[in-house]
Amino acid sequence: MPDQRNANSRGETAGRPLHSTLTRRRVPEATVGRLPIYLRVLDEVVADEQSNISSDQLAELAGVNAAKVRKDLSYLGSYGTRGVGYEVEFLVYQIRRELGLNHDWSVVIVGAGNLGQALANNGGFANRGFPVVGIVDIDPSKVSTLVGGVRVRHIDEVGQIVQSKNVNIGVIATPAHAAQDAADRLVRAGITSILNFAPTVLAVPRGVSVRKVDLVSELQILSYYEQRKRVPHVATSADVSRPASA
Amino acid sequence: MPDQRNANSRGETAGRPLHSTLTRRRVPEATVGRLPIYLRVLDEVVADEQSNISSDQLAELAGVNAAKVRKDLSYLGSYGTRGVGYEVEFLVYQIRRELGLNHDWSVVIVGAGNLGQALANNGGFANRGFPVVGIVDIDPSKVSTLVGGVRVRHIDEVGQIVQSKNVNIGVIATPAHAAQDAADRLVRAGITSILNFAPTVLAVPRGVSVRKVDLVSELQILSYYEQRKRVPHVATSADVSRPASA
DNA sequence: CATTGTGAAGCGTTTCACAGCC
């Protein structure tokens, strides 16, 4: 069904990485995914009034290994001092700059159900630079209610909200069956970044970034590893006929 | 600070993949992460009463390429028919079996705030085989309230709940500062799989699987790519010396 | 003859190991 669109998930567009071709220094996708973790950790280090940090210590706190930390940070530039480590405040600044966190990015939430409301009420967004400036729903009975200090408006108004409030990011918190329509509306409104909580693969045009958070999938993945812990070494007949040679 | 524990995230324990050493057929982590997506898609195919599906069609619907689908499915066994495709119901069964979804996995939620309540109210968990059998909070004023049909109990009772209701998976929906304590309590209660919504790197003993869902990180990653779209081609001196040849 | 299953090539990520530098 998708037609000159591309299904995508986890930050890639049908195979092709989603970052536009040839911009500045290239930071690998895997590294981009870890920079937010370093930021979190460094915030606490700043709070502890520690001014320098080694790759070893940062690695420990972030739950990765030190070589990875150094490689990751080296993509941003040479911001460390040999024999000393990294100046924490400076490093925070550089990571934030790289991630584009020098200014706020306004967010609109589609879907004022349980999840949408929880997200809107979650102060963590706004004070991390992602103010929720709009919430929309298709259900007239939800419109006009106040959620997290923002009045819910009808989804038909999403285009106007995006324009007038300069929204950059859309969050889809609708049921699965409504998610594609929500995405279409967001895209039509000019949104080019979507965070999708609905368990659906969205079809969006090239140039629109989609990241997916699928709670049930996460549980199912945990289930896989949990099962393995419980049933070690069950050699089924299928296994016997197909020794794990490959 | 962690002491004979290992910080981890995204399903691995400090570098080492978390699945116990040498069990059955090995399914790559990347594949495990996609099986839930195939399941979702196949559910709809079943609903459409289509009995067979080719790797091409499944790939299209799942937003990946066909070779990947075939490789992924080949790890589970040879369940397709050349020239025909895969029998949908049988494939669903095999994927569910591989993921350990033949039976329910009970879930306990720690934290009855906005997010915890939204998760508990989200029917999608229970009817996908992850019944929420307990919700706990540290705040006495939240205890005894009813959330999603489950009465909130005090966090001190989490061990008893896990034992009596045979809980396998813990979901942490607390503020960041309380997340490590929540994890410690869950681990002490015998939980070996944790889904963490708090923006913290958890330290847990080996053998405990942790998956993290960090909403702000997701937004920050979108911010990175959004920024790139907005500021195309700021050729710094570094770029000139490093044409994107790789 | 359409479509799977899979070796092999290609590619991105992680880790190693050490030269370079403060």
Place this chain on the structure above:
DNA sequence: GGCTGTGAAACGCTTCACAATG
């Protein structure tokens, strides 16, 4: 001496391309 920055090796995942086959 201690720690960064980075080539190079190792590893895992993706994609190609085609032989195998119902």
